[in-house]
Amino acid sequence: MSAFLTVFACVLLLAVLLSSLAHRTILSTAALFLVAGFMLGDGVLGVVSISAADEAVGMLAELALFAVLFTDGMRLGWAELRSAWRLPGRALGWGLPLTLVITALGAHYLIGLGWIESLLIGAILAPTDPVFAAALVGNEKVPPRLRQLLNVESGINDGLALPFVMVFLAVAAGSADLHLGELGLELGLGVLIGVAVPWAAIKLEQTRWFSASTQYEPLNALAIGLLVLALGKATHGNLFLAAFAAGITVATFGRRQRESFEHFGELIAELFKLAALLVFGALITPALLGAVGWRGWLFAVLALVLARPVAIWISFLGSGLSVREQAAVAWFGPKGFASVVYGLIVLGSGIAAADEVFQLVAVTIVLSILLHSSTDIVVARWFDDEREVPAWYGAAGRVRARLRGKEPDGDGSP
Template identity: 45%
Template sequence: MTVLAVIFGLALLLAVLVSSLADRGPLSTTVVFLGVGLVAGPVALDLVDTTPEAVETAAEIALFAILFIDGQHAPASVIHGCWRTAGRALVVATPLTFALVAVSAHYLVGLPWLAAAVLGALLAPTDPVFASALVGRDEVPAEVRRTLNVESGLNDGLALPAVLLLAGLAGGRPEGWTTDPLMLLLEVVLGVALGVAVPAAVVLLLKVPGVGAVERLRPLGPLAVAVILWGVCDLVSANQFLAAFCAGSTVATLRPSSSEAFRPTGELVSELVKGAALLAFATLLDPTLFVTAGVVGVMFALLVVPVSRPLAMWPATAGAGLPVAQRMGLSWFGPKGFASVAYAVIVLLSGMEHAEEVFALATVSVLVSVVAHSTLDVPLSARLQRAEARQG
């Protein structure tokens, strides 16, 4: 644990030192944490021994935190304004991505249909952790930022039931998770309900005479809501990812001043949990994983990551009235990240047939996506800004 703490501290310091370069160039803090983890892990120095369970937990915490923070960029007014485009992404592009990945995994890699479908389900959602790199850039058109934020905020929680259901059909028994369709539906409903109810209850509490927060402690209010929500979701087996995004949106809708006060704290929390989860993920990887994926698996990742999202999103945005540049931005930026990692570990530990191959292919795809999307967010932002200026 001490060695891991030192490695994390070094990675964090290095990320801070290169942050000015990352803000205007292709080098990203994401790649820094990933690179340090790879060097410290079995791929190079083998200084730490990380378990799949630890990586799953770290990825879930990071995903929950980012979804809660990103939800605060999407109050009800924003969701209402971009729902047509975001709805197309959720209803059309996500299922199409799932189908394209599954078909590719079956015919290119040779996975059986059920295993290929599991891989398609866990690689279909757009990851909010890496999408936030583009969402947070002011030079990106508002429509693109809002659409990516709402899409990535909701499709991770919606993909989880599909992954669990398909893993169950493929013979897997994910520990601590249900594969029953009715229970999965109930978890989705509970997640949305708690995501609205918990912050709403806190807002009502603030209206009690004599109750209030001093200025310096106000940022801790939303953080307390997030911690309570995580625990409650765990106790009642609710879908915590949908709950997180809905809670963030509810806070921003009912208490915009609290959401604004929390933003600087939230951004720091976001960087910390993202870095820790990336480091844990990278230290889990070992050479045998790449052997399992094989050359065909690497080719699969190199093909699926840059191709499946545009093929799915381009028809989904047809007729949406968006400029070509914005459609291209939405089509390219569909990163795979912590949701895919967490779900892949769940599948790996489920005992499902071909679980190792699914995990290896998902991991290689995430690595390709992390490098590609985290290094291209700056040039893509600049291109979108230039296109917007020409049209204006």
């Protein structure tokens, strides 16, 4: 553990020092942690020795996903969802299940996995991660509806994919171990805790007897999250649905709590994300990358360039989005943190196909992180009409730029 903490601290410091450069270029902080984990893990240098069976791995995955789902849910109150539902609704209502099914078809027919394991892989790889589309979402020259679509979709689909992952994982564990009533109770209890605890805490603070000081306001939502986590653990309610429901509840009923916690919560979630990516990278070895064979790598490529693009194309027929906007949405279906943690959960589940599922998920995520994190700025520039006209562009280009008001005339006026 001391070796892991030392490595994490060093890589984190390096990531902080390079963060400004990464924001302007194709460098990716997430890719840095993934590559660092791979290089320092048992498969290469052996500095960090981590096994999927280690209790710390499961605990980190659990806490990381809880933190991320809590902060994701907090970005999306019901008011925001109602006002911006038309396009994200297509991506979530049609795009997510279609991506799941198309990915599952590839795993079944190309790899030869059983249907339940294939559907499990589809559910793990269906969510998208906004981190790898940061340059697109944060670029004001990109149409607002496109930025909103990607932001809302990636903020919600982690939580929507979770029940599918849990159900398919329970079925894959064997019919003897599957009790649908217990599973339904676990999921329902998680949602109940996630709604009731934040609502009661916020209403309590709104009474005349209680009020949080400015100094302690950021800790309000943190306390709510910790209480949801503790009650979920004690009652065996589903922690992840509880976290997502709690975040949405805080965003809906506690505007002040949401605003005070926003920056603090994102930093906490980011730390957990990076730590989980380091662990994930350490579990990926050269032997694992080679064990999937050409079919595994072909599956990973098709999962990125076929499954989501086809699903998005079908989902957005008649939506009014331009071809360029649809292409951007179709390409930016990056597999990121949620898929990493779902993969770690499956690896530690003990199901018969755990290793094979994890291997396929791992190579797809690795490929996605490398491709999507290095192309977000490139795709964002498709929408950048404000760029300088290069010298080699010629007189015609300069005339067009002048007519658009982008280049000054000889007297210095636009």
